[in-house]
Amino acid sequence: MKKFYLFFLPFVLVIQPKLFSQQTTGDPYKALHEKIWGERHGRTHGSNPNALRGMISPAGHAHKITGTPVSSLSDQDLKSKCTFFAGDSLAGFDFNTARQQALNDGCKMLSEFKAHMLRQQVTYVKGKYNISTPNNNSSYPQIPNTGGKLMMPSLCNNIDFEDGVFTGWTGVSGYNANSNNPLTVPASALTVAVTSTNQNIYGCADINMITSAYGNDPVGGFPGKDPNGGLYSVRLGGFDINTDDGDGYLCASQKWNYWGPANGEYLEKTITVSAANSLLSFDFAVVLNDGGHPNGQQPYFHVFVTNTAGVVLSSCTQYYVQAAAGVPPAGFTNSGFVNTYDGSLLYYKGWTSNSINLTPYIGSNVKIRFVAAGCSNGGHMGWAYVDAICDNADINTTSVSPCVGTNVTLTAPAVAGGTYLWTGPGVTGSTSQSVTVSSSGTYTVAVTPSQGALCSYTLTRVVTFNPLPSVSAAPTGSLNCTNVTTQIGLATTTSPAGFITTGPGVTGGSTTSSVTVNQGGTYNYTVTDQTSGCATTGAVNVTQNTTAPGASINAPSVLNCNTTSQNLVGNPGSGVTYNWTGPSGFTSTNGSPNITLGGTYNLTVTSTFNGCTSTANTSVTQNTTAPSASINAPTVLNCTNTAQNLVGNPGSGVTYTWSGPSSF
Numbered sequence: 001m002k003k004f005y006l007f008f009l010p011f012v013l014v015i016q017p018k019l020f021s022q023q024t025t026g027d028p029y030k031a032l033h034e035k036i037w038g039e040r041h042g043r044t045h046g047s048n049p050n051a052l053r054g055m056i057s058p059a060g061h062a063h064k065i066t067g068t069p070v071s072s073l074s075d076q077d078l079k080s081k082c083t084f085f086a087g088d089s090l091a092g093f094d095f096n097t098a099r100q101q102a103l104n105d106g107c108k109m110l111s112e113f114k115a116h117m118l119r120q121q122v123t124y125v126k127g128k129y130n131i132s133t134p135n136n137n138s139s140y141p142q143i144p145n146t147g148g149k150l151m152m153p154s155l156c157n158n159i160d161f162e163d164g165v166f167t168g169w170t171g172v173s174g175y176n177a178n179s180n181n182p183l184t185v186p187a188s189a190l191t192v193a194v195t196s197t198n199q200n201i202y203g204c205a206d207i208n209m210i211t212s213a214y215g216n217d218p219v220g221g222f223p224g225k226d227p228n229g230g231l232y233s234v235r236l237g238g239f240d241i242n243t244d245d246g247d248g249y250l251c252a253s254q255k256w257n258y259w260g261p262a263n264g265e266y267l268e269k270t271i272t273v274s275a276a277n278s279l280l281s282f283d284f285a286v287v288l289n290d291g292g293h294p295n296g297q298q299p300y301f302h303v304f305v306t307n308t309a310g311v312v313l314s315s316c317t318q319y320y321v322q323a324a325a326g327v328p329p330a331g332f333t334n335s336g337f338v339n340t341y342d343g344s345l346l347y348y349k350g351w352t353s354n355s356i357n358l359t360p361y362i363g364s365n366v367k368i369r370f371v372a373a374g375c376s377n378g379g380h381m382g383w384a385y386v387d388a389i390c391d392n393a394d395i396n397t398t399s400v401s402p403c404v405g406t407n408v409t410l411t412a413p414a415v416a417g418g419t420y421l422w423t424g425p426g427v428t429g430s431t432s433q434s435v436t437v438s439s440s441g442t443y444t445v446a447v448t449p450s451q452g453a454l455c456s457y458t459l460t461r462v463v464t465f466n467p468l469p470s471v472s473a474a475p476t477g478s479l480n481c482t483n484v485t486t487q488i489g490l491a492t493t494t495s496p497a498g499f500i501t502t503g504p505g506v507t508g509g510s511t512t513s514s515v516t517v518n519q520g521g522t523y524n525y526t527v528t529d530q531t532s533g534c535a536t537t538g539a540v541n542v543t544q545n546t547t548a549p550g551a552s553i554n555a556p557s558v559l560n561c562n563t564t565s566q567n568l569v570g571n572p573g574s575g576v577t578y579n580w581t582g583p584s585g586f587t588s589t590n591g592s593p594n595i596t597l598g599g600t601y602n603l604t605v606t607s608t609f610n611g612c613t614s615t616a617n618t619s620v621t622q623n624t625t626a627p628s629a630s631i632n633a634p635t636v637l638n639c640t641n642t643a644q645n646l647v648g649n650p651g652s653g654v655t656y657t658w659s660g661p662s663s664f
Contacts, residue, residue: 339379
């Protein structure tokens with residue numbers, strides 16, 4: 001629930017306006033101060049129930065001006081409404097000069113005119129009675145963690161609000177006494193900012209957590225959630241929370257017990273810088289209502305990063321903008337909407353990202369603060385959406401120990417709205433966020449954030465491509481019918497080295513430098529430098545000859561009483577050795593042995609090239625059976641039969657040789 005803000009000057013109206021005089025108090029300002037700061041009774045309804053706040057309306061459309069123009073009041077009415085001290089407290093105060101000053105400062109509506117006149121009168125009384133300004137409390141507690149849910153773990157210790165709550169952030173509410181000075185924060189615990197989630201711009205929370213459900217800002221049309229961020233952003237202020245209607249603070253139709261300058265708020269966090277968060281981006285989008293006031297009285301937005309002593313680190317670590325009378329601030333756009341309070345224009349600046357390299361501050365603490373405030377006269381508002389993103393200020397690489405023959409992608413940090421310029425072997429002049437490199441060397445990227453060239457910074461990374469192991473690979477011999485295994489030798493000077501060999505017949509040593517194989521074919525090996533991880537791959541071919549020589553025997557002749565021996569002829573005729581076996585223990589190692597016996601002869605030939613063997617056999621026929629000779633019985637030779645033919649047997653298949661008496 002929102003507290004009322006009390007500060008030392010413009011809080012005169014409480015339930016009913018009251019005039020303070022020197023005669024009744026002895027010190028009118030002191031009485032005013034003690035009265036308001038002593039009550040601390042929270043918010044109340046103002047004394048004027050008919051006071052109307054403004055609202056946004058498209059420019060050029062018919063809309064009712066909700067403020068009361070000063071020009072509509074008579075001098076007497078104006079003086080009556082704008083005299084805040086009785087008795088002789090204002091003796092010597094020049095009302096007409098003060099009135100002209102308020103009008104010159106753009107206070108043409110009654111509420112702002114009254115606030116301006118009050119400040120002038122309080123300043124006069126303070127000077128007249130030598131009253132000092134109460135001290136402000138400079139220490140405020142962190143915002144309680146209310147209303148948020150942890151949706152995504154923060155990588156930045158909640159710098160980026162991704163815890164969904166305000167853990168680690170300090171939120172403070174105060175008022176804008178001078179737009180060129182820090183926000184004025186009274187010495188009160190009641191100034192801890194009230195937070196909520198996704199309230200519209202007419203809500204009464206000082207600070208809102210913003211999610212995608214919020215949608216777009218109704219004035220600027222840009223998304224309320226940072227498009228470059230995560231799930232959450234934050235809105236500081238709003239239309240009602242950062243204005244004052246002049247009769248008492250009005251928010252969501254309720255007025256609070258202060259009157260005059262517009263509300264403002266800041267959100268602050270102390271960051272311990274490390275390598276992991278050394279790149280800080282602060283994103284913001286801003287809406288400012290031009291009140292037509294001079295410099296120092298307009299709505300403003302400020303973001304800055306300081307050391308622990310409060311000194312801004314550099315011009316690159318802050319952004320400040322104040323509404324300018326009659327023109328949009330640099331980089332802002334006319335929204336096409338007006339504040340119906342007085343028809344004043346609203347300008348906006350869409351999401352912008354500033355990037356800061358905090359590497360020089362690693363190990364120390366810095367503070368980031370976002371501030372938004374309405375005008376010092378109360379009638380014109382300013383609000384801002386903010387986010388912060390952290391990263392490491394380094395060039396990221398896809399490999400910290402690349403190998404020769406590979407490519408490495410180097411990526412600079414993401415800087416929304418920034419530019420890049422690379423130098424290094426093969427990439428000089430590249431302007432992309434990432435580059436691909438294949439050579440050893442020093443690579444640098446000049447990052448220019450949206451703040452401009454004066455805020456650029458250079459990041460460097462040395463890339464060394466490690467050599468591949470030198471490997472010689474060969475088998476110790478070929479495979480054949482004699483050598484049924486062989487070794488593949490892998491020789492390298494790399495140490496320590498790892499080995500892996502695969503192939504069709506690995507039988508041992510696949511993870512060593514000597515691999516045993518028993519099949520011919522292609523074997524793939526990988527030799528890895530176990531220090532760098534770089535590897536050489538290759539293939540070695542093992543030959544295998546197991547072709548049999550193909551044994552055969554020429555057809556033999558038949559052995560008989562005429563052919564009593566012959567030479568068997570074995571094949572092939574060369575490149576082999578012979579081993580014959582046969583009947584009666586016959587053996588021979590000749591290619592063409594002589595045989596005299598019939599029977600089965602077996603031949604084994606062995607290749608002299610690969611040791612492989614083939615066999616053949618043949619049967620030799622032997623016929624040594626004698627024919628059975630006989631003579632048919634002859635007849636008797638006499639004087640009658642003086643001759644006859646002797647008949648020999650067998651009658652065929654033989655030859656005949658006869659012998660007889662008298663040399664027959």
